[in-house]
Amino acid sequence: MRDTVEIRWHGRGGQGAKTAALLLADVAFQTGRYVQGFPEYGPERMGAPITAYNRISRSAIRIHSNIYQPDYVAVVDETLLHSVNVTDGLKPGGAVIINTSKTTEEVRPLLKGYKGAVYTVNARAISERTLGRNFPNTPMLAAVTAVTGVMDKESFFREIRASFTHKFARKPEVIEGNMKALEAAYAAVENELEAQTCVRRSA
Amino acid sequence: MNHFERDSETAVKKSREIRDRMSGNEAVAHAIRQIDPDVMPAFPITPSTEIPQMVSTFIANGEIGTEFIPVESEHSAMSAAIGAEAAGARTITATSSAGLALMWEELLLAASNRLPVVLALVNRTLSGPININCDHSDGMGARDTGWIQIYAENNQEAYDNYIQAFPIAEDPRVHLPVMICQDGFITSHAVENISLLEDEAVKAFVGQYDPEEFLLNPGKPVSVGPYAISDYSMEAKKAQEDAMERAGSVILETADRFCRISGRQYGFFEEYRTEDADYVLLLMGSAAGTAKAAVDRLREQGVRAGVIKLRVFRPFPAAELAEAVRRTGCKALAILDRCESYNGVGGPLGSEVTQALYRAKVYTETVNYIYGLAGRDFTVDHVFGIVDELQAVAEGRCKAPDHKYIGLRS
Numbered sequence: 216m217r218d219t220v221e222i223r224w225h226g227r228g229g230q231g232a233k234t235a236a237l238l239l240a241d242v243a244f245q246t247g248r249y250v251q252g253f254p255e256y257g258p259e260r261m262g263a264p265i266t267a268y269n270r271i272s273r274s275a276i277r278i279h280s281n282i283y284q285p286d287y288v289a290v291v292d293e294t295l296l297h298s299v300n301v302t303d304g305l306k307p308g309g310a311v312i313i314n315t316s317k318t319t320e321e322v323r324p325l326l327k328g329y330k331g332a333v334y335t336v337n338a339r340a341i342s343e344r345t346l347g348r349n350f351p352n353t354p355m356l357a358a359v360t361a362v363t364g365v366m367d368k369e370s371f372f373r374e375i376r377a378s379f380t381h382k383f384a385r386k387p388e389v390i391e392g393n394m395k396a397l398e399a400a401y402a403a404v405e406n407e408l409e410a411q412t413c414v415r416r417s418a
Numbered sequence: 419m420n421h422f423e424r425d426s427e428t429a430v431k432k433s434r435e436i437r438d439r440m441s442g443n444e445a446v447a448h449a450i451r452q453i454d455p456d457v458m459p460a461f462p463i464t465p466s467t468e469i470p471q472m473v474s475t476f477i478a479n480g481e482i483g484t485e486f487i488p489v490e491s492e493h494s495a496m497s498a499a500i501g502a503e504a505a506g507a508r509t510i511t512a513t514s515s516a517g518l519a520l521m522w523e524e525l526l527l528a529a530s531n532r533l534p535v536v537l538a539l540v541n542r543t544l545s546g547p548i549n550i551n552c553d554h555s556d557g558m559g560a561r562d563t564g565w566i567q568i569y570a571e572n573n574q575e576a577y578d579n580y581i582q583a584f585p586i587a588e589d590p591r592v593h594l595p596v597m598i599c600q601d602g603f604i605t606s607h608a609v610e611n612i613s614l615l616e617d618e619a620v621k622a623f624v625g626q627y628d629p630e631e632f633l634l635n636p637g638k639p640v641s642v643g644p645y646a647i648s649d650y651s652m653e654a655k656k657a658q659e660d661a662m663e664r665a666g667s668v669i670l671e672t673a674d675r676f677c678r679i680s681g682r683q684y685g686f687f688e689e690y691r692t693e694d695a696d697y698v699l700l701l702m703g704s705a706a707g708t709a710k711a712a713v714d715r716l717r718e719q720g721v722r723a724g725v726i727k728l729r730v731f732r733p734f735p736a737a738e739l740a741e742a743v744r745r746t747g748c749k750a751l752a753i754l755d756r757c758e759s760y761n762g763v764g765g766p767l768g769s770e771v772t773q774a775l776y777r778a779k780v781y782t783e784t785v786n787y788i789y790g791l792a793g794r795d796f797t798v799d800h801v802f803g804i805v806d807e808l809q810a811v812a813e814g815r816c817k818a819p820d821h822k823y824i825g826l827r828s
Contacts, residue, residue, distance in 0.1 A: 240609045244439040253608035256550060275611075277707035279572070279604050280797040 219272040220365055221282045225301050226291035229261040231352030235291070236267035238356055238378060239365075243271045245374040246366045251276050264299055271365050289359045290314060291338070291351050296322065302329040312358050312404075314338035314351045319407075334362050334407055336400050345395040353393050354400030361404040368401065430678045433619030438612050442570070442605035445577040445612055446512070446538045446598070447472035451482055452620040453584065455536075456507035456627070459487035459498035461517065464550045465602040466540035469512040492517040496524035496535075503533040504642045506632030508584070511535065514602055515542035518556045522563070528595045529564025530658055531642055534587030535595040537565070538580065541703070541756075542602040543792040551793020552602040554703065554756040557731075558766045564658055566596040566665055567732040569702040573610050575729075576600040578682060581615070584624045585672045591664045597732075601704040603793070619679050662733045669730055686735035688727040691717065692746045695724030697808040700739075700771060701754035702728045705789065705796045712801035723805050724748070734770055740778030749812035750783040751775075752804050754824075756790045764788075764821040783811050789824040800824050 222239070226232025233254040240252030251270040257263055268282045284304045293315040295301060302311050310332035315322055319333045326333065338354035346353070360371050375397060379390045440448065443466065450458075450473050460470035476482045485507075489495045495511050502509040513521065518539060528535050543553040557567060566586060570576040576598065583596040600606055615623075631640045646654055666686070673684040690710050692698055699709050706727035716723040726742055728735075743751055753772070755765025763769075768786030775782065787804060790796045804824065811818045 237609050240439060244611060249611050250439060251608055251610050253603070256603065277572075278711045278798065279601070279608070279704035279707050281795050283797070 217286075218274060219270060219276070220287070220363055221285045222269040222271075222287045222289065222359065222363065223282050223285040224267040224269075224289045224291065225295050225299055226265055226267070226352070227261075227295070228263045228265050230291050231350060232265060232289075232291045233267045235289075235352040235356045235359075236269050238375070239269050239359065240271070241378050242360075242371060242374040243269075243365055245377070246370050248272060248365075249274060249276050255281055264295055285309065287312065287359065287363050289355055291355050293317070293322070296325040300327055302326055302331070305329070305331060307331060310334055310362055312336065312355070312362050314355055316340065319411075332411070334358065334404060334411075336403050336407075338400060341396055341399045341403070345399060346389070346392045350396070353396045357397040357400040358404045361401050361408065371401075372397070430675065431619065431622070432681065433615040433679045435681075436614040436616065438614050439609055440573065440612055441468075441607050441609050442573040442576045442600045443468040443540065443607065444472065445573040446580050446600075447476070448614065449577050449580040449620065450484075450510065451476045452615070452617045453581070453624050454482040454621075455484055455510045457485045457487065457499070457502035457509045458511060459489050459495045459502070459509075460511050461489050461492050461495045461513070463492070463514050463517040465542055465606045466512045466514040466517070466538065468606070469538055469540070492520040493524065496521040496528065499535045499537075500524060500528050500531065500533055503528070503535050504531065504632065505634050506629050508588075508627035509535050510537070512538040512540070514540045515544055515550075515556045518560055519544060522560065525560055525563040525565060525595075527643065530654070532593040532658070532661065533595060534584075534593055536580070536583045536587055537595065537597045539597045539599045540602045540606045541599055547792075549792040550602070552604050552704075552756070553791045553793070554599075555758070555791075557597065557599050558757040558759075560597070561732060561766060564594065564662065565732060566592075566594055566662070566669075566730075568596065568598055568669075568730050569728065570598070570600040570605065571704055571706045571727060573600075573605055573608070574612050574682075576605060577612060577614070578676065578680065578684065579729075581620055581623060582669075582672045582676050582684070584627070585675070586665065586668055588627055588629070589668045590630060592661055592668050594658075594661055594665060599703070604704040613680075613682075615680060623676065623679055666730075666733050666735065669733075684729060686728070686730045686738055687742065688725075688729065689742055690725040690727065692724030692726060692742070692748075694722055695746045696722045696749045696812065697752070697805050698724045698726055698743065698746050698748045698750075699752045699754060699801065699804060700726040700728065700743075700767070701756075702731065702767065703756060705754065705756065708796055708798055709801050712798035712805075715798065716802070716805060721805060721809075728767070734774075736770070736774035737778060739771060740774045740780050743775060743782060744778065744780045748782055750785070750808035750818070752808055753784055753786045754804075755786060755788050758788055758791065768821070783808075783818050785811065785818050786821050787824050788821070794825050796825065
């Protein structure tokens, strides 16, 4: 991991992009990192485009501004691809991670000429299968962790379970569903990472 | 227990460091839980709503014994705070923006009746256009209400300043209300690392509130908020001003005592890499962190830049600030306001700092920048632009603009 990793989340109000950013900050803190997780609010209403941010660093973080040249971008709602230039400022060598049922090849034309790495995860399907409802932020959190490598897999699952146990102390019945959602998304992205690496090697 | 008895052995014992992560609002709520004040009247307003919300949860869970008064407006919140504090109860509240504006009349009453209420202000712009994001126009609007004002760069400072507020406000030499300010959303809603103190260390540091005079004291009746004819009103106001002047040394004493339990030293302001600086930025709040990060990068390129972060705005440390600017020997100084005064010549910090410099005969070039209004982002690139302009001014390539906006859409 480089000294500081900067991540920008795009979502719509009510989908939990902010919560995902705060949870990522939480688990990264538990692995000994300096962290920031913060939202940027536009109009306060369900469905409006929102942005949230993470800085995860080996050293203390002093900057308090939004992130314009992120290392990674997470898109929690694929309909934003039509209205928001999600890869704006994305650093070369970074990646965009998109919640969609489409393949990487199918979404790339929507990315306004972006040439870098793209990973897709069907967070909606995973959430509906494991949680019975569409909470795309939980699978997206696992996908972002897998792609960015801000912590190893074992630490992530250990710390996120601890975090859920605290967060859902009053409704522990939802913990296992959330863990399954994370595991499914992490596995899907691991497969895609592997597949893309193979494609690059054979190219 | 009076102020001096707070300085017992337990109060100066260094606390164990508890590493955690939380938002600025959580940090203030955590401090409130540790202090366990007597009364909290509050009315919710973004972005400070989480503070009374979290405190209500602590009360509901039986973690603290604070009496929460749900009121119908901020006007009532400050009125209830004044009543509770006058009755002898340690009283707090929290608000933002229009909420503080609606308290205006009572802010003056709290200060002039010398009631040490502690208010957590989560800075948000005032309307209009209506907007929920950060600038300092709410706090600056209350700058002449007689409250002590202390500003924070991050969640750590919001927590540390909040704990120090009580010994400052309640000191018999001061007896003034304190506003502990932090930037709305930028720090209030940002989860960051923080070093917390042990509950016992905070309790010992803050001590028991034992006011010398209070309403519910049959042995020593007092009158609060009486009418005063012109024969006496002016003396009362001068006595209040004297208390504000005395607050300066109490703020520094409290900072030294806080350092003994926390290891973190505070003052009126922080000087960051200013020793040999040619170009200095003077500002308050979260933007100071961004400015420090930018200064580090400029120094790597050989540009000698520095930052003075003002922490205590009321009382205004005019002589000390001017001396700090003189010490840098800087060629040009940028004074940054996150607020507009609508006077045609600059912001409040710009006016007060240049006055301080003139009185101390420090005649360096200054530029007053207005930035970050209504949540407009302030970045390291903005700092680079400011330092470029200061260089041009110092080298005589351009005349110093007296009042200039940063980050405005073209």
